[in-house]
Amino acid sequence: MSTTTTPTSAGGTSLVTLGKRWDVIVERYNSQPTIIKALGLAAALVFVYALPLIRPPFFTTDQIDFGGVMFSVAAFALVAVGLNVVIGYAGLLDLGYVGFYCVGAYTTGVLTSYHWSWPFFLALPVAIAVTMVTGVLLGAPTLRVRGDYLAIVTLGFGEIIRICVKNIEWLGASAGIKDIAHPNTIGAAPQPPFDKGGLFEVPRLEWDGLIPSLDTQHKTAVLAFGAADAIPYYWLILTALILVLIGDRLVKASRVGRAWEATREDEDAAELMGVPTFKYKLMAFALGAAIGGLSGSFYASGQSGYISPDSFPLLLSMLFVAAVIVGGSGNRWGAIAGGALVAYLPERFRDFADYRLLIFGLALTVLAVWRPEGLLPPRRTRRAKAAEAEIDALEEGELEGGLA
Amino acid sequence: MTGPKALLEVDNVTIRFGGLTALDSVTFDIREGEILGLIGPNGAGKTTCFNVMTGVYQATSGQVRFDGKVLTRLKRHKITKLGIARTFQNIRLFKSMTVLENVMVGADAHSKVGFFDALFRLPRHRRTEAASTARAKEILEIVGIRARHDELASNLSYGDQRRLEIARAMATGPKLLCLDEPAAGFNPAEKLRLMELIRRVRDEGYTVLLIEHDMRLVMGVTDRIVVLEFGRKIAEGVPSEIRDNPAVIAAYLGVDEEDAS
Ligand SMILES: Nc1ncnc2c1ncn2[C@@H]1O[C@H](COP(=O)(O)OP(=O)(O)OP(=O)(O)O)[C@@H](O)[C@H]1O
Ligand SMILES: [Mg+2]
Numbered sequence: 001m002s003t004t005t006t007p008t009s010a011g012g013t014s015l016v017t018l019g020k021r022w023d024v025i026v027e028r029y030n031s032q033p034t035i036i037k038a039l040g041l042a043a044a045l046v047f048v049y050a051l052p053l054i055r056p057p058f059f060t061t062d063q064i065d066f067g068g069v070m071f072s073v074a075a076f077a078l079v080a081v082g083l084n085v086v087i088g089y090a091g092l093l094d095l096g097y098v099g100f101y102c103v104g105a106y107t108t109g110v111l112t113s114y115h116w117s118w119p120f121f122l123a124l125p126v127a128i129a130v131t132m133v134t135g136v137l138l139g140a141p142t143l144r145v146r147g148d149y150l151a152i153v154t155l156g157f158g159e160i161i162r163i164c165v166k167n168i169e170w171l172g173a174s175a176g177i178k179d180i181a182h183p184n185t186i187g188a189a190p191q192p193p194f195d196k197g198g199l200f201e202v203p204r205l206e207w208d209g210l211i212p213s214l215d216t217q218h219k220t221a222v223l224a225f226g227a228a229d230a231i232p233y234y235w236l237i238l239t240a241l242i243l244v245l246i247g248d249r250l251v252k253a254s255r256v257g258r259a260w261e262a263t264r265e266d267e268d269a270a271e272l273m274g275v276p277t278f279k280y281k282l283m284a285f286a287l288g289a290a291i292g293g294l295s296g297s298f299y300a301s302g303q304s305g306y307i308s309p310d311s312f313p314l315l316l317s318m319l320f321v322a323a324v325i326v327g328g329s330g331n332r333w334g335a336i337a338g339g340a341l342v343a344y345l346p347e348r349f350r351d352f353a354d355y356r357l358l359i360f361g362l363a364l365t366v367l368a369v370w371r372p373e374g375l376l377p378p379r380r381t382r383r384a385k386a387a388e389a390e391i392d393a394l395e396e397g398e399l400e401g402g403l404a
Numbered sequence: 405m406t407g408p409k410a411l412l413e414v415d416n417v418t419i420r421f422g423g424l425t426a427l428d429s430v431t432f433d434i435r436e437g438e439i440l441g442l443i444g445p446n447g448a449g450k451t452t453c454f455n456v457m458t459g460v461y462q463a464t465s466g467q468v469r470f471d472g473k474v475l476t477r478l479k480r481h482k483i484t485k486l487g488i489a490r491t492f493q494n495i496r497l498f499k500s501m502t503v504l505e506n507v508m509v510g511a512d513a514h515s516k517v518g519f520f521d522a523l524f525r526l527p528r529h530r531r532t533e534a535a536s537t538a539r540a541k542e543i544l545e546i547v548g549i550r551a552r553h554d555e556l557a558s559n560l561s562y563g564d565q566r567r568l569e570i571a572r573a574m575a576t577g578p579k580l581l582c583l584d585e586p587a588a589g590f591n592p593a594e595k596l597r598l599m600e601l602i603r604r605v606r607d608e609g610y611t612v613l614l615i616e617h618d619m620r621l622v623m624g625v626t627d628r629i630v631v632l633e634f635g636r637k638i639a640e641g642v643p644s645e646i647r648d649n650p651a652v653i654a655a656y657l658g659v660d661e662e663d664a665s
Binding site: 247250251254255256257258259261262265266268269270271272273274275276277283378380381383384387 | 524
């Protein structure tokens with residue numbers, strides 16, 4: 001920490017408080033007997049899945065379909081979790097993540113609509129694989145070089161991909177691709193206009209102030225993927241997010257996660273301790289790409305089933321990076337929070353939509369000054385911060401003990 | 405050559421940085437099971453020597469052989485896997501990781517666990533993880549910081565950070581352990597304890613290469629000593645020979661006069 005200025009340490013304190021609160025929740029959860037833990041987890045899962053049906057007051061967006069908002073919240077969270085592997089774990093600044101998102105989306109579009117008509121669930125793994133290969137091809141030459149080079153190359157990559165799809169007829173050029181296959185409906189096929197198909201239908205809640213009532217007018221057909229209702233798509237991408245999270249956790253808490261962290265901390269030292277740093281950087285990069293491709297594929301086959309080059313502006317890359325940084329680079333829950341916020345806030349406050357970038361920029365600046373580690377940084381960052389604050393308090397203005 | 409066989413041979417190594425010759429035709433070897441001291445005034449080229457041995461720098465000419473294998477152009481992590489481990493003169497721990505994790509990174513050097521082993525928690529992951537954890541704790545016990553294994557590395561005291569550096573290097577399972585001024589910044593009592601530790605490490609079966617400024621200490625703990633000055637080897641021999649070597653005394657004159665005499 002070379003710049004320990006007043007705002008940082010002040011922000012550090014509140015950061016520690018927020019972190020502590022989170023830790024207390026986690027610890028309290030962990031100290032419960034297994035059965036309680038399982039029940040708690042199940043309840044949380046049910047709640048998260050049911051969120052677009054519950055439509056909590058204040059939280060629900062009035063001006064725009066809440067199910068659709070929740071879909072993009074989950075999609076952003078998934079993207080942020082993927083990018084967190086690259087930025088947060090391996091310390092590689094990838095500024096062109098939208099490129100992978102785009103590759104995943106276009107692979108799905110081409111396979112299920114534009115040139116072939118594969119079912120979605122067949123196209124999905126191919127989209128992931130193609131994106132992963134793209135990641136390896138981009139990473140292999142660039143990850144050998146240290147420093148800012150990667151940021152510049154990935155930045156260019158994100159833009160090149162967009163320009164390519166815009167100009168290649170085979171990929172639909174600027175008109176984009178429409179009628180991308182939705183995931184296959186499970187259960188009865190929908191019979192428009194009235195029968196939505198699916199397995200069964202669930203009603204949602206309507207709130208009059210704080211009093212809920214069942215709204216039987218707007219039912220959601222479970223596992224029916226049509227154009228009318230975004231909620232099944234939300235369930236699908238949420239499931240993907242949960243699976244990715246489980247994988248993320250297992251891999252992070254292993255030799256692979258340690259190798260990433262050591263490489264991020266001190267690449268030379270890691271290499272000299274036997275870590276093949278290039279291999280692990282490439283692995284993180286390819287994994288991140290694959291998760292980006294996964295979310296891109298879900299995006300393409302979403303409710304509208306339409307993508308165009310304009311769906312993948314470079315700005316989206318910046319939002320993705322912002323999501324990871326805002327959330328607290330290196331912490332998967334932070335990434336989810338960051339992704340969710342970045343997707344949710346502009347939709348919730350549509351009235352200010354014209355100013356959303358301005359407000360967003362201001363918020364980022366404030367955060368950078370007050371909480372450079374993000375809202376919810378990894379626990380160890382908070383621990384180190386706490387210890388640092390303690391030492392600072394002890395030293396009271398004395399020279400900071402900078403170890404060579 | 406008589407006695408135990410040479411584990412590492414530095415053969416006529418020269419390295420230049422622009423106009424500066426940091427090592428000038430340096431030749432020496434390290435024998436299995438010994439503690440070799442590498443000494444010399446500031447800027448003599450000791451750390452550079454470590455860097456050439458561990459693949460950080462490529463020698464301008466000459467070569468380094470380890471166990472008969474030429475190390476030139478070998479990747480650094482491969483050299484580590486062959487069995488050379490080192491510590492850093494400027495402590496370079498993975499600060500955001502815990503003490504145990506730091507050592508585990510070293511222990512992972514020989515692990516065959518891959519991405520899928522970890523993702524699916526295959527038996528290989530479980531087995532390796534358990535074994536490495538046990539081994540890491542054992543090593544922490546040896547260097548004397550086992551009780552602090554759950555601390556963040558950055559929260560350790562300076563001395564414990566130096567101990568952790570040694571532990572992390574030991575965990576890579578090296579044949580040769582290179583310590584770059586491990587006692588820098590220690591008080592005399594701490595230094596003594598460290599030298600005891602180094603002897604214990606040797607007795608565990610490691611060969612040790614030790615850079616240390618404090619002549620008295622080096623004399624006490626090493627089996628043989630190589631002396632560098634301005635990138636050249638000016639002397640080599642057992643401590644008593646080095647102590648009486650006029651070139652060495654001259655090199656250290658005004659630096660550590662009483663220690664040298
Ligand atoms: N990467 C480099 N580029 C240029 N010069 C270098 C480089 N590395 C080392 N040197 C020079 O090589 C010489 C030997 O340095 P080295 O660090 O090996 O000395 P040392 O014996 O370890 O000294 P000390 O006791 O101070 O640690 C010094 O003059 C140093 O400035
Ligand atoms: Mg040195």
